[in-house]
Amino acid sequence: MLKTHFISDLTPTLDGKEVIVAGWVHLIRDLGGKKFILLRDKSGIGQVVIDRNSQAFQVAKDLTQESTISVKGVVKADKRAPNGVEIHALEIRTLSVAKAPLPLDVSGKVKADIETRLKERLLDLRRPEMQAVLRIQNSVVKAFRETLYSKGFIEIFTPKIIATATEGGAQLFPVIYFGKEAFLAQSPQLYKELLAGAVERVFEIAPAWRAEESDTPYHLAEFVSMDVEMAFADYMDVMHLIEDIFVNMVEYVKKNNEEDLKLLNHELPKVSKPIKKITYKDAIELLQSKNVNIKFGDDISTPELRTLNKELGEDLYFIIEWPASARPFYTKRKDSDPNLSESFDLIFRWLELVSGSTRNYKREVLEEELKARGLNPVNFEYFLKWFDYGMPPHAGFGMGLQRLMLMFTGLQSVKEISLFPRDKKRLVP
Amino acid sequence: MLKTHFISDLTPTLDGKEVIVAGWVHLIRDLGGKKFILLRDKSGIGQVVIDRNSQAFQVAKDLTQESTISVKGVVKADKRAPNGVEIHALEIRTLSVAKAPLPLDVSGKVKADIETRLKERLLDLRRPEMQAVLRIQNSVVKAFRETLYSKGFIEIFTPKIIATATEGGAQLFPVIYFGKEAFLAQSPQLYKELLAGAVERVFEIAPAWRAEESDTPYHLAEFVSMDVEMAFADYMDVMHLIEDIFVNMVEYVKKNNEEDLKLLNHELPKVSKPIKKITYKDAIELLQSKNVNIKFGDDISTPELRTLNKELGEDLYFIIEWPASARPFYTKRKDSDPNLSESFDLIFRWLELVSGSTRNYKREVLEEELKARGLNPVNFEYFLKWFDYGMPPHAGFGMGLQRLMLMFTGLQSVKEISLFPRDKKRLVP
Structure with missing residues (x-):
């Protein structure tokens, strides 16, 4: 040493x-x-x-x-x-010996724009602020895992090279796999469901890919996906779990990263159980009452989420029971109203952090839902066949680490969080 | 619930x-x-x-x-x-309701071959033995992380889609990245080195890919790589760290997975500090003294490792100071004998589990070593440029999770460990 x-x-x-x-x-x-x-x-x-x-x-x-x-x-x-x-x-x-002058000032006297910072990323990551971000991320991930360990979840590692698109064809990166076409996984969705059908409670933290054309502060072509799946449970159970996870993450960071938060001049949002829930239907009606031009069935996009955030007065809130047609084929409909689904998004102010649902676990329902979305069940047979062999009811969620870190750091773009971000124009460094 | x-x-x-x-x-x-x-x-x-x-x-x-x-x-x-x-x-x-008959017997009365087991993997993973494997893996990974946390290492997430081959061109899977050619990372090697150059102590557990043509019990096209990099340290420091990690992993599994080990009828190897070290040169001489046809500069392959294992009488041993020419360009040569390198492999009986070294941290040395291997430094400029800005001396190692798990479970093939293995003939399920 x-x-x-x-x-x-x-x-x-x-x-x-x-x-x-x-x-x-x-x-x-x-x-x-x-x-x-x-x-x-x-x-x-x-x-x-x-x-x-x-x-x-x-x-x-x-x-x-x-x-x-x-x-x-x-x-x-x-x-x-x-x-x-x-x-x-x-x-x-x-x-x-370092060359002088440096292309980026590490001591923080001279501010650089994001393009320069990402170009000179090694120097940027040496800035005390970015080191604080890394330490906070370390804590967030640790507290996430520890909450899940304490509830009997097992860590899994699912395949990232896959034969077929998970949720329909778009936004996939093709891979040439021993001369055959394959794809990079957009999420571990189908595999984590199967594994919940074997060992009940599973989680994974791993890269996932979306060939996003759009260049926004909230999208990356490669991101870190935090995934959880739980058998013999529904969306309500999963939201309870999320509440525990968020309370633990915030407490852990508050306790272990006080100096880092100070350095970033960032105050964590207050999180307490239960986290506010609003149904999609009530959210639409609330927005309509504020003269927002929106109707049942529409997506709720950033400007509308800003309004909701203001009206609800909550940093974190669930929007639950989205229209079934707006969710992926594996999402279970509500028994009492089949136009709605047992689903939720967790919103931080106006940013979607988490998306989850109760899943379909009957083969015939999955086949119908695939067809309703113009997808061919034959292409999903590698997934569907397992539902012949005792798949349990299950529910789960996915969360993007880099978005979550915006809440924990006050930074403005997921590109600042990702160590070496990948987007349409960036493949290096 | x-x-x-x-x-x-x-x-x-x-x-x-x-x-x-x-x-x-x-x-x-x-x-x-x-x-x-x-x-x-x-x-x-x-x-x-x-x-x-x-x-x-x-x-x-x-x-x-x-x-x-x-x-x-x-x-x-x-x-x-x-x-x-x-x-x-x-x-x-x-x-x-599950269809009958099942394509695989979960209760364990009827044994199935590995091909059937992987084809009917969901049922296979429900077998109590495979659930024990998953629980042991959960413990191994947890103990690995906890050892590193306790020594101030920070978890990192490096990019998996890369522009250039890390260690020369072969064995890469091409990705079509927004119309451009890119590749899947064989290891986080260069990125973890850069990050050690920013925050000193880093680790990552993430997928890595090798387009291996060979179909052996020790190779996967997609595996989980456990990577560590440490600044202001050399290969000896890293071997000390590995000793701590292995002692902790074995102790943790012994304590927390007693029933699982019993179910698998597996006894863990004894690991104590220090782990036996033998130089490459002494290993070659020892093999020669046993009439093995091997000479300085040759690789030490499985049959020879079996002989070494028998002669040394150790389950775990380091072979250190390999010929510099046999190691990647980033490996530092020994100052006292430039034909040798500050490198090591950790062997479990006859299986390489870990490979590590002191790294080169001078730009001019890296350029020479690239050229000596027929690689063009220009293609590595995205990596080399950072060595102009105060890269510290550093060292590190990489370890394959699925191989490591053979030691912890007594299973015979990494394909049994990987939940949904990927190899030349297997892309589904």
């Missing part, structure tokens, strides 16, 4: 101790014949003090911002410094 | 209580005018007793194996029954 301590490990109790730290040169300053390096590692930023008549001073003269160095030094308690300590350098070793 | 309890929740303390359980009909037996159903859910198998003169008896007459039902009944303590309880049925609700 090239270091004995992370920077955040250095506290006044180590006063006088010799340590080795290593990281990136965040900033260099000359002051009163001394040099000061703000040294950054994954844990934070610390101050290295370099005396004029030292080996370290000679080395430091040639250093540029973002060069990597290791510093052997003595910890000195100093109330004015970050964490209450400085490192007085005995010896500096240059590991890698 | 269609159930109040999982089967394993039922214990003699619930004697006399009314409960609802739901699951699959594992077996039905007629005995002395009564019917007995072995009912299976994710938690286990329990016995339902049905009296002749009951509603439940009428329903049970039409039931087939693997049908799904819910049973309202009364718990009766009975020392002869599994868990010490039976459920005396008051009412049975048929949820979904």
Whole structure:
């Protein structure tokens, strides 16, 4: 190891101790014949003090911002410094010298637009704000999994190269699979359903692909899909589960990422159980009462969701029981009103985060619903055949990680969240 | 919810209580005018007793194996029954009737070959043995992540659609990406290196693809890759980390999956720190001393690994410092002997589980190593350019989840581990 301590490990109790730290040169300053390096590692930023008549001073003269160095030094308690300590350098070793000038300012003094940031993404990801985003994401994913573990869900890994389109043909990326045409999965939908039919409670966090032509802050060609499926359960059970997941995620991030949230100047929304539910029908009527031009059967798009958000006064709300015709073939209709479905979306202000439903589990119903959507059941036989062998009633949901992270960070685009986003114009880096 | 309890929740303390359980009909037996159903859910198998003169008896007459039902009944303590309880049925609700005969026997009396099992995979995954495999996998992955969390590693999600081949051209699946040619990532190698250059310690568990022509028990076209990268570290540091990970995984599974291991009749290998290390050079010499026809520079293939395993008497061992020319361009050479590299493989008996190394972090070295392998640095500029901006020394490794699971389950083929395996002849289900 090239270091004995992370920077955040250095506290006044180590006063006088010799340590080795290593990281990136965040900033260099000359002051009163001394040099000061703000040294950054994954844990934070610390101050290295370099005396004029030292080996370290000679080395430091040639250093540029973002060069990597290791510093052997003595910890000195100093109330004015970050964490209450400085490192007085005995010896500096240059590991890698960064070219100057940098194409992107990591120290955050110069703001860059999103195009430049994505082009110079490695430097962008070194910015303390983006590191905070990554740490928050780590917590969000961890809390999601831990909630599911605690309820007996098992992690699954479903195939990503598939023979047929899941929900109809559009928006698929073709793959040449040993000379045959195949596709990248848009979601693990059908596989997670089958697995719920084997082991009851399953979840997966994995990439999924949509060949989206549109270039919006909410779409990626490749995103991370968080999927859950649960046997012997319906949409109401799944919404209860989502409430637990969201409460746990928010609590976990609040507790473990306080500094990160502060750095991003972001306040988390309040989430408490139960999360507000409004039926699709009531939502349409509410919008009509506010003179929005919308009718039963229409999608509810962003401007209308903004109105709903304002009227409901809730950061998070479910819109439930969507028209059956507007949902995929595997969505179960309501027994009491077959025009409606046992479905829901979870909305954060005006952004759809989650989509879920009770699923059909009768073969003949699935075949009818496929035909009603102009799809040929024969192409889905690899899926349908299993419904001859005791598929249980089941329900589930899917959630996009990058969208979810907008709620947790206050960032404005999923392209900022994705480490190396993929969209129509971006395949590199 | 269609159930109040999982089967394993039922214990003699619930004697006399009314409960609802739901699951699959594992077996039905007629005995002395009564019917007995072995009912299976994710938690286990329990016995339902049905009296002749009951509603439940009428329903049970039409039931087939693997049908799904819910049973309202009364718990009766009975020392002869599994868990010490039976459920005396008051009412049975048929949820979904399975066709008979089944194409695969879930109750395990009739053995099926691997081809049939993969064809009838949903039924195969309902077998208690495969459910045990899934639960063990869940634990393995969880213990892997928890070890890394505890050492400050952050989970990352890297792009899977890439513009260029990572390690040279072969074995890639082409993707048609908005009309352009792209590929599916063979590994997150270059991206995880870059991210270690931003946030120091990263890991990822995600699909990866190799267009393997060969049909062996150790290869899949799509597998789950467990990847780790660590800045300011070398191959020795990474091997220490692997030791911790393996000790934790084995301990966690031993503790949490005792029943599953028993069901599989599998004993875990002993793992303790340090794991035996042998240099590539010593391994070759040892093999030569046993009259194996092998010379320096050759790969060490399965038959030779079997010999090594026997000679070393270790279930797990590292072969370290492979010839530099045999490793990918990003592998750092040994300073003291540039023909060798700071690399390692971790072998389980005769199966390579892990491959890792110290990485090159100087641009000019990377360019030379690319050229030495007949690769054009220009095609790697999207990766190389970042080495101008303070890439730290770093090291890491990759591990295939399905291979690792052979060690944890005693199964013989990665195709049994993968839920829906993909190989040259298999794209469905």
